[in-house]
Amino acid sequence: MSRYTSATPDDRAEMLAVIGVSSVDELFEQIPGPLRLGRPLELPAGMSEAEVYERLAGLAARNADAEAEVTFLGAGMYDHYVPAIVDAITSRSEFLTPYTPYQPEISQGGLQVMFEFQTAMSELTGLPVSNAGLYEGPSSVASAGYLAMGATKRRKFVVSRGVHPHSRETLATYSVGYGAEVVEVGLAGGVTDAAALAAAVDGETAAVILQSPNFLGAVEDVEALGAAAKEHGALLVVACDPMTLGILKPPGECGADIALGEGQPLGNRLDFGGPSFGFFCSTEAQIRRMPGRIAGETEDVDGRRGFVLALQTREQHIRREKATNNICTAQALNALGAMVHLAWLGREGFRDLGELLVRRTAYARERLAAVDGVELLHDAPVVREFAVRLDAPVDRVLDRVAEHGIAAGYALGREYSEYDDALLVAITERRTREQIDALAEALGAAVAEGRGEKLPDSGSKSPQGATERVVA
Amino acid sequence: MAEANYPDDLRYHDQHDWVRLDGDDAAVFGITWYAQDTLGEVVFYEPPEVGATLTKDQPYAEVESVKAVSDVIAPMSGEVTEVNDVLSDSPEKINEGPYDEGWLVKVKLSSPQEYEALLTAAEYQKLLDR
């Protein structure tokens, strides 16, 4: 008997007798002798609960989290305030510990949450159909690609370089598998180059994939850009930041066939990148090609309103190799967090939060642009994130600003060699005017200090040089 | 249709399809009473496109119930000239009248001689009894 099990020696003896064997070892005899491990696993011995807590608290203390420093990091995940009721509701056993709702009669709570969530995401994106959630943002883009291939019988994606680099890379990874070609279109003035996009789309294009606001924070004119997709019969796929949809025109009103994105800003913590959820909405025309779970409304035998998993024949447990996708997780708990957060914000609050983000971001952008050695990377409209160029090596500036307890933002050079002097700065309702002012000052000082300096060869970012041995 | 029924004026394919000849080189296809009964309540029918080429013994369409998907196998070869549009909104017609309102496609046959090799109603029922 150890942690979390309860068979006493007496229980064991009784159970073995009922089975008709003399030892547990006998049950494992179906494993051929040479394959039996025959030694203990080389792992530490078990620990008490208090010891495990201390051990993990010790590791956690070695992370500079958003409680320990002021973070302007964004790039797809944002330090929003998650209301306390989200924690209270998502930690209830009844939501935390069930499996996927395969038995609808005893899963009405979870199924109704999915239905409410689908309604909310449909409202946000302006598209009639939403699924109950996918793994997260970037892989949702890859799933949209798979859907578009099925819908159009074509194998080419035209993707803006404004789409999150992780999404583009994930799409490329998947495309090697399902056999598609990815063509990237560059940016001009912070937004997708419309002429280049129009030139890249043709009769072979399955989908045009945009993101708005794009990775540089700029709001794209999706409607105008999407015309190229419509002209050639390609699907228009728009990745979006749900927190901006209280004020921005929804993708569904801009001609999108699919709107999707990373759901973390809604009711989910940063968690060093996950778990969160991806949302995925479409037109009615694509409902039978949708990936993931979908809850639907119906009635029971006595006429009571109820909910079930609808359209299950799309899914892998029935359609197997012909399934619309292999995914069978809905990130249900994360989607519940989002739903509670959205209900907490409500119709007015959601819009107000969007406006607050726009105004604070406008303030921050102006404040930073006024700093000597800092200029805007682009002047396209933004909601909650913007990019600046620094007249000093970005990594060095980030290190200096970090000494003030501030994570100044995301070094764009990590993903865009053409912007290796640029910084992406994100604002949430948690970033106060005072914090923005402090960032401007620290940034100004760091840029002044680092002006004219060049980083050593950027081939190795490790301060200890290339002599290190990597142990995977 | 609650009771098993296999009209004598049709021919049958062992994958549970029926054929009704319409002139020398045209025919109507559908699925049998047994097929719809096994599947249960049909919730969706995915038709081929008009103009699509069908090859005998190959799947040409899909029918779905809540928890199953079945390929529909072409009993004869030919080209689709018409699909039953009513089924997209009312797939239940396949259950209600598999031999009339629930027909699936009309086909211009490319090898009308294939008809002779199909099963008669009696032969098909014998197959089901096995």
Add this chain to the structure above:
Amino acid sequence: MTPLAEAPMQRERATTIYEKSKAGRRAAVLPDAGVPETPIEDLIPANLLRAEPPNLPEVAEPEIVRHYNRLSRRNFDLDSGFYPLGSCTMKHNPRLNERVAALPGHARLHPAQDPRRAQGALELMYLLQASLAEICGLPSVSLQPSAGSHGELAGLLLTRAYHADRGEVRTKVLAPDTSHGTNPASVTMAGYEVVKVATNQRGGVDMDDLRAKIEEDPSQIACLMLTNPNTLGLFDENIEEIAGLIHSAGGTLYYDGANLNAIMGRTRPGDMGFDIVHLNLHKSFSQPHGGGGPGAGPIAVSERIEPFLPRPQVVRREGAGGHGPRFDLDFDRPKSIGRLRGFQGNFGVFVRSYAYILSLGADGLTEASETAVLNANYLKARLAAGRAGERLPIAFDRHCMHEFVLSGRPMKKELGLATLDLAKRLLDFGFHPPTVYFPLLVDEALMVEPTETETKESLDAFADAVEEILAEAETDPEVAKNAPYSTPVRRLDEVRATRKPVVRQPLG
């Protein structure tokens, strides 16, 4: 015997949060912007703005809490009752894991944080990788895949990259007819063709069929995907020979780790000859299922597959010149298949699973698997001794591993009771039913996985309930056929939900 009176839970009709909405109500109070109240149209062109805010519910906080609390009571959950759902490993979810995952150092750590300031998180990931590698008997682990299905896709893309690197193009992936549905779905997504392999009399891979499928054209065999123990809960004794056949054809051997809970510390996929393994952290490693996510599906791989692992990879860099070791994200992996998702994976899940591994340790993990197997065999024996022995016989009669599959065929034939009816009647007895109608190979299948965290008493109670339902059906099968009676709603019309799907609330 249908109780005519509605239970209180049934009397309460489903009402959505939107139906509780009233214009003007709200919960959130936002901070003041503290900056100039510039009109939004001056900051963003009007053609990019939406006319009306989205129609979200307008409800005050007390009503939100009440709404979701009441909804929660319309769920059955693992914390409240036995959940023997085959292939899903519904084991206890320790609350300690929730506590440590919620520490701000984990929960509020930004994924783009400089690795030098996220050393604790990277070390945790490194340690988890090492632990999973030891449990699997394989040298390298990537934590990136978000779930088992994602791990499968990763494994197939790794297979493709491995062969491409050798200048080979292979098109076929073998999978037993008993495999999880995700296997073939992943195969298609990865651009391969599925070839089904038959099952033999003992529930294992039919070796003759396997040989025949390989011999058709060994150069086309990319991979064999296998679960061992398989979905019948049986260990395939021929695994070494299977591995030999696949490897000599040049294919990779993929292990679906959904059933790892049977073998921890007893045998290892790597030692069986597998090249790629996915693990479901939400199954064997106690991450709560959350009503359908989140989970995580790390993959462990052999040396020859390692160069192709997704990036970034968490690595430990040994310090030079007096510096200690440090942990980093390695992007410099030229042969990598690339990313499978954003950032580094489901870190919150990693924290919980690492806490679980630390709590149990080497002995505890082994003991968990041993008890899982003991519990399954005990429940199997208890059922076999009663009416189930006749009506619901075991599909393949031998010792099982952590789960077993019964066939409801005699029950259906003799009592007119489908497996589904038994499942629905179990709801009235307060149990979550086993997995039904899977694997497809077994007629009227009922797949039972009790897990190690159940007491003997709860196993006995379940066996007693099955006995009682079968006895009841002998006198009146209609009772089960119309079950359940006591649940918040009774059997639901799934045909209607799929013929004319209503997938969102219509709002004015």
